[in-house]
Amino acid sequence: MERLTYDVGLDLLMVQWDNPTMTLTADAKKRVVIPGAAPGDVFACEQSDNAVILRRVYREAPRKRLTREQALKAIRSWKSLRGVKWEELRKMTREP
Template sequence: MKVLTVDSKRRLVLPGATPGECYAVRQSGSGHYELAKVIPAPKKRRAKPAEIDALLASFALTPSMGSQQLRTLTREP
């Protein structure tokens, strides 16, 4: 059994662990800890500006005609 020492910032270096890995820690009894590797859910990517523009253009409440054309259709002669 290998003995590991905790530093002043309460960190412990696990052999075989790579940076960025996440572990769930559970205390099971006095002085015993269980580690379980946690795989985080993938992050949702942000929409690109072009995708946002396309979405807004296809939105149902976006007017499909210009203001001048609307004015000619709605004004009495």
């Protein structure tokens, strides 16, 4: 355990922290088990001369698709073109 000592006025402040290290051993197929990792987790591997650093890659969760009822409700509540007839909408959206 490492310690840092700071001189703070008349008092002496000691800060302690635990820096745990972990040794992982690869099997015959070059696999290691990473504590805290779940199936499907993605890691970016950074290699230097004598070290390998794995960083977890976080991705946004995919958005759920709307159900048919939700889509129809959204279309009905769309206020942009209320009262526009189909023919008028075709004229507005098609090139002359």
